Amino acid sequence: MWLFLGLLLHQPQHLSVYAAASLSDAFNEIADSLERRDPELKVDFNFAGSQVLELQLGQGAAADVFASADERWMQIARDSGFIEGTPQTFARNQLVVIVPRGNPARIGKLQDLARSGVKLVLAADAVPAGRYAREAIFRLAWSAGYPPDFSRRVLANVVSYEENVRSVASKVQLGEADAGFVYVSDVTPAVARQVRRFDLPDTANVIATYPIAVVRHATNSAAARAFIDFVLSPSGQAVLSKNRFLPGR
Amino acid sequence: MKPLVVRVALSAAVATLLCILALPMISLLVRLSPGELLHQLAQPVVLTALGLSLETSVATTMLVILLGLPVAYLLATKEFKGKRVLQTLVEIPIVLPPTVAGVGLLLAFGRAGLAGGALKALGIELPFTTLAVVVAQLFVATPFFISAATAGLAGIERRYTEAAATLGATPGYGFFRVLLPLALPSVLAGAAMSWARALGEFGATITFAGNLPGRTQTMPLAVYTALQDDLAAAVALSVLLVILSFTILLGLRFAPWGAAVGGALARPRRR
Numbered sequence: 301m302w303l304f305l306g307l308l309l310h311q312p313q314h315l316s317v318y319a320a321a322s323l324s325d326a327f328n329e330i331a332d333s334l335e336r337r338d339p340e341l342k343v344d345f346n347f348a349g350s351q352v353l354e355l356q357l358g359q360g361a362a363a364d365v366f367a368s369a370d371e372r373w374m375q376i377a378r379d380s381g382f383i384e385g386t387p388q389t390f391a392r393n394q395l396v397v398i399v400p401r402g403n404p405a406r407i408g409k410l411q412d413l414a415r416s417g418v419k420l421v422l423a424a425d426a427v428p429a430g431r432y433a434r435e436a437i438f439r440l441a442w443s444a445g446y447p448p449d450f451s452r453r454v455l456a457n458v459v460s461y462e463e464n465v466r467s468v469a470s471k472v473q474l475g476e477a478d479a480g481f482v483y484v485s486d487v488t489p490a491v492a493r494q495v496r497r498f499d500l501p502d503t504a505n506v507i508a509t510y511p512i513a514v515v516r517h518a519t520n521s522a523a524a525r526a527f528i529d530f531v532l533s534p535s536g537q538a539v540l541s542k543n544r545f546l547p548g549r
Numbered sequence: 550m551k552p553l554v555v556r557v558a559l560s561a562a563v564a565t566l567l568c569i570l571a572l573p574m575i576s577l578l579v580r581l582s583p584g585e586l587l588h589q590l591a592q593p594v595v596l597t598a599l600g601l602s603l604e605t606s607v608a609t610t611m612l613v614i615l616l617g618l619p620v621a622y623l624l625a626t627k628e629f630k631g632k633r634v635l636q637t638l639v640e641i642p643i644v645l646p647p648t649v650a651g652v653g654l655l656l657a658f659g660r661a662g663l664a665g666g667a668l669k670a671l672g673i674e675l676p677f678t679t680l681a682v683v684v685a686q687l688f689v690a691t692p693f694f695i696s697a698a699t700a701g702l703a704g705i706e707r708r709y710t711e712a713a714a715t716l717g718a719t720p721g722y723g724f725f726r727v728l729l730p731l732a733l734p735s736v737l738a739g740a741a742m743s744w745a746r747a748l749g750e751f752g753a754t755i756t757f758a759g760n761l762p763g764r765t766q767t768m769p770l771a772v773y774t775a776l777q778d779d780l781a782a783a784v785a786l787s788v789l790l791v792i793l794s795f796t797i798l799l800g801l802r803f804a805p806w807g808a809a810v811g812g813a814l815a816r817p818r819r820r
Contacts, residue, residue, distance in 0.1 A: 349777070351777040351778060352777060355776065355777065400661075402661075404660070419677060421759070424760070424774060424777065425778075426774075426777035426778040427777075458761065459676075459677035459759055459761055459764075460677055460758075460759025460760050460761050460765065461759075461760050461761060461774070462759070462760065463755070463760070463773070463774075463777075471759070474655060474656075474659060474661055475659070475660065475661030476655060476659045476660060476661060476676045476677070477676075477677075
C-alpha cells in the first residue's frame, strides 16, 4: 500500500519527444544514455512521418521536443508558432535504393528501376523521404547515362506511397517490393542482412537535413533543452554517426 | 415512477455517450461549408477513391456472402468436433488490430509469404493490387456476416425444413426455398454490416495492399493521405464516409426486413 502510494507520488520526469520515423534507432539509444545518467528522467517518443508530427503539434499535442527530417516541416511548425527559439541542425542523411536480397526484379544498376514491371515503393509526397526520393529521381533523369523519360518510367513503377520511410524499408525487407528509396540510416544491421543497397551518385543525391527545436509551451522545457544539448554534444553525435547519420555540420 | 437519482444517472449516461459518439461526426459535418464540401468532393483524387471504395467493398460483400453462407449454415445447423474453435477463428478479426491482420496477410499471401509460391504458380501476385484490397476487406468484414447469418439460420425452427423434406424437397431446395427466405433478414443485415465494415477498412489495406491512387487507395486511405497536407480534402472525404456508413446502417433499420434482425441490430419490436 505505502509502496504503491510512494510510486504514485514519486513519478519520474517525463520528456515527450516528437521525432521523424527515421530517427527511431538513434534517438532510442540517446534516450537510454540520458536515462542512465538521470534516473529521474523518462523520455517518451512519438515517431512518425514529420508531416504527421507537425499536424499533431497543430492539434495541441503535448510535445516538448520536435525533430523533423526536413527543414520544410520545421519551418511550417515555426510559422504556425509551435516552436520556441531557433531550430538547430543536428544531423544529415542521404538516400539509397534498397532491393530485397533475393533481388526478384534483377536490379543490377539504378537504370533498371525504369524497366517496366519493377515494383517500386516510395514514401508519400508529404513525407520528407518521399519528396527527396522524387527529387533524386528527377536529378538522375538529368544525369548522363539515363534515358530522358527515366523519371516518368520510374514513377509509373510506383506501387505504393507509404506513410513513412520505415514502412518503405519493411516492404522491401519482406521481399514484397522490388525496390525502395530509403535513407542510408534506415539500412540498420537487421535490414542490411535482408537487402542489397545501391548508392546514388553524388550529383543526384539529396542531402536531408534534420532540425531540432523546443516546442513552445513545452511542459518540460529545461529537460527539452538538455535533450537537444545532448543530441548536439560529441556523445550524441557519436550515437547518430553510429546509426549511419552524417554530422549536422 | 423511478426515483429521481436513477433518472438523473440514466440521462447523464445517455448524454455522455451521445456526446462521445455524435460530436465527432457533427464536427466533421459542420467543418466545411456546403460549397467548399462540393468543391472538395469534385477533386479527381476523391472521385477515384470513392469509385475504388465502392467497387472493392461491393465485390467483398458478394464474396463474403458466397463464402460465408456455407460456413454460417454449418455453424447454425450442424454439431461437430472443433465447432467452437471454428467459431472463434471466424470471430477473431473483429478484435484483431487491422494492422496485425495486414502483416499476417503479407506473411501469408505476400509473394515471399507462406502461400506466396503457390499463388505465384497460379500467376497471382497479391500485394499492391486491387485484389489485395478485397482480400484485406474480406478478412476484417466476414465475421460480421457470419455471426448475423448464423444467428438468423439457427433461429429458424427445424420443423419448416423437416416439413419440406417430408414433402419430398431435396436438401438444396429446403435450404434455398425454405430456410434461406426465412432467415433472409438476418443474412441481409449481416451483408450490410460487412459492407459498411469493408468500406471503412484501413489498417489491413494499407499494410497488405499499399497506398496507390486508383489501384489500392480506398477512401479511408485517401483520408489519411490527405490529412497530411490537405485538411479540407480529408474532412470532405470523411464526411462522405460518415454519410455512406450512416445511410447503410440506417437503411438496415428501416428496410422492410429490418424488423426481424436479431441482436444488436434489432429495431424495437412492438408487442
